[in-house]
Amino acid sequence: MAKLAVLGCGKMGEALVAGLLASGWRKPDEITVTARREERLDELTTAHGVDATLDNSQAVRGAEVIVLACKPQDIEALLTGISTDVAADQTILSVVAAIKIGQIESLLAADVPVVRAMPNTPSIVHEGMAGVAGGRFADESHMKLAVDVLTHVGRVVTVDEDYLDAVTAISGSGPAYFALLAEAMIEAGILLGLAREVSTELVVQTMLGSAKLLRDEHMHPVELREMVTSPGGTTTRAIRVLEQSGVRAAFLNAIQAAMERSKELAEGQTDS
Numbered sequence: 001m002a003k004l005a006v007l008g009c010g011k012m013g014e015a016l017v018a019g020l021l022a023s024g025w026r027k028p029d030e031i032t033v034t035a036r037r038e039e040r041l042d043e044l045t046t047a048h049g050v051d052a053t054l055d056n057s058q059a060v061r062g063a064e065v066i067v068l069a070c071k072p073q074d075i076e077a078l079l080t081g082i083s084t085d086v087a088a089d090q091t092i093l094s095v096v097a098a099i100k101i102g103q104i105e106s107l108l109a110a111d112v113p114v115v116r117a118m119p120n121t122p123s124i125v126h127e128g129m130a131g132v133a134g135g136r137f138a139d140e141s142h143m144k145l146a147v148d149v150l151t152h153v154g155r156v157v158t159v160d161e162d163y164l165d166a167v168t169a170i171s172g173s174g175p176a177y178f179a180l181l182a183e184a185m186i187e188a189g190i191l192l193g194l195a196r197e198v199s200t201e202l203v204v205q206t207m208l209g210s211a212k213l214l215r216d217e218h219m220h221p222v223e224l225r226e227m228v229t230s231p232g233g234t235t236t237r238a239i240r241v242l243e244q245s246g247v248r249a250a251f252l253n254a255i256q257a258a259m260e261r262s263k264e265l266a267e268g269q270t271d272s
Contacts, residue, residue, distance in 0.1 A: 008070025128154025131167030
C-alpha cells in the first residue's frame with residue numbers, strides 16, 4: 001500500500017496518524033511524519049512506531065497522500081522546500097487553518113491535486129468533524145482519498161471552499177462554545193451546592209448523551225428540547241430565562257463574527 005506523509009505533525013497531524021493506525025488503514029511503516037525538532041520526532045516514533053524525519057522532501061517521495069499539518073506561518077517555507085519533489089500523481093490534503101487552496105497551488109511546481117480540510121479538536125479522540133473542499137486539479141478520486149483519511153478520526157462533509165469559513169465558525173470553533181457552556185453549567189452546579197467533580201460529571205455526561213441522541217437517533221434539536229420541556233415545569237422556566245437573556249441571538253452573532261474573522265485570516269489580516 002502506498003505511503004502517507006504528514007508534514008509538520010502537531011496535535012491534529014498526530015490525531016490523524018493515530019486514527020489511521022487504529023483502524024488498520026495504514027501500518028506504521030507506511031506513514032512518515034516530519035517535525036522541526038528531534039524531540040518531537042522521538043515522541044512520535046515512540047508513541048506510534050512511524051518513520052520520522054526532519055527532511056520534508058524525503059518524506060514526500062513516494063507518498064500517495066501528503067498531509068500538510070504545519071502552522072500557517074510555516075506553510076510558505078514548507079511548500080517552497082518541497083515544490084519540485086511533489087508530482088501530479090500525489091494528493092495534498094491540507095489541514096492548515098486559513099490557508100486557501102489557491103495559495104497552496106501557487107507554491108507548487110506541478111498541477112498537484114489539493115484538498116483543503118477544516119477538522120476540529122475532537123479528532124484527537126476520533127470524534128472529529130471536518131469540512132473538505134477540492135482545488136482545480138482535484139477530481140472525485142482525490143476527494144474520496146482525502147475523505148477516507150479524515151473519516152478515520154470522525155465525520156466529513158464536502159463543501160465549496162467559499163463555505164469553509166462557515167465550517168470554521170460552526171465546527172472548527174464549536175468545541176470552544178460547548179466548553180464555555182459547560183463551564184457555566186458546572187459553575188451553576190457549584191453555586192447550587194454540588195461538589196465540583198459531581199457538577200462536572202453531571203454536565204459532561206449530559207452533553208455527551210444529548211449529542212448522541214441528536215446524532216444516533218436522528219432527533220431534531222426541537223424534538224429533544226420538547227421531550228424534556230414539560231408545560232409549567234423546571235425546563236420551561238429555564239428556557240424562558242435563556243430566551244429572555246438573548247442566548248439564541250448571541251450565538252447567531254458570535255458565529256457570524258467567527259466566520260468574518262476566518263475570512264480576515266484567510267486574507268492575511270492578522271490583527272484582531
